[in-house]
Amino acid sequence: MQLARIEQLLVGKAVPYTRPGTRSAISKHTVAGPVPVGFEGLEGDEQGDRKVHGGVNKAVHHYAYEHYSRWREQLGALPLLEQPGAFGENISTRGLSEADLCLGDVLRCGEARLEVVQTRQPCWKLNDRFGIPDMALRVQQSxxxxxxYKVLEPGALEAGQLLILEHRPFPRWSLTRVLEVLYQRTLDQTALHELNELPLVPSWRKLVERRLQQHTVEDWSKRLYGSNSET
Known part of the structure; x- marks a missing residue:
């Protein structure tokens, strides 16, 4: 099943960021294809902090361009929202959102095969990028x-390519539902047990099991606003 067409591919280099000692590659620019994509992501793309960004389970970041109009309604006509790349995404499309994909979906794009492995957990770098102190929280709540994506089979990506749904093993777990459990129904034991039965990335497995065992929600403040050393 055809899901969408890639409209833009974007990459960025890691550079010093807004707070002392920090680096980021959140500022992405459009590149012409074909661009090789391997297990660690697109050729020419970098991450500023490999502890929390990048790696095989965060190889390629996809953001729906239609979200931009909703952000403009909320935030006004910010120059940052005039074109893709505001959220540090690698792939920009129209007509495909969190409601249209499920955790574990496998997509074919040319020779490459991509697996949807997690939603983004927004961090404080969005606050600084937009100049809005609670932007990360807004993204999370929205x-x-x-x-x-995790890259299952390397290949090359380029604008104009189709994203084709090849396999959907967990149709009950749309990304929208995942986000509801993560950030709204945070201690719903039934949903957490069901989520824990899926092949989660290690960080999510740890998060879900901790909630089940401790019946508490992890502290989001460092991720959303930064540590004391970064303020």
């Missing part, structure tokens, strides 16, 4: 987070 459900317009974007998502990450």
């Amino acid at each position: 459900g317009m987070t974007g998502w990450y």
Whole structure:
């Protein structure tokens, strides 16, 4: 099933960021294809902090361009929202959102095969990028987070390519539902047990199991606003 067509591919280099000692590659620019994509992501793309960004389970970040109009309604006509790349995404499309994909979906794009492995957990770097102190929290609450692919088979990506749904093993777990459990129904034991039965990335497995065992929600403040050393 055809899901969408890639409209833009974007990459960025890691550079010093807004707070002392920090680096980021959130500022992405459009590149012409074909662009090789391997297990660690697109050729020419970098991450500023490999502890929390990049790696095989965050190889490629996809963000729906139609979300931009909703953000403009909320935030006004910011120059940052005039074109794709505001959220550090690698792939920009129209007509495909968190409601249209499920955790574990496998997509074919040319020779490459991509697996939807997690939604984005927004961090404080969005606050600084937009100049809005609670932008990361707004993204989290909105459900317009974007998502990450794991690269199952390397290949090359380029604008104009179709994203084809090849396999959907967990049709009950749309990304929208995942986000609801993560950030709204945070201690819903039934949903957490069901989510825990899926092949989650290690960080999510740890998060879900901790909630089930401790019946508490993890502290989001460092992720959303940064540590004391970064303020």
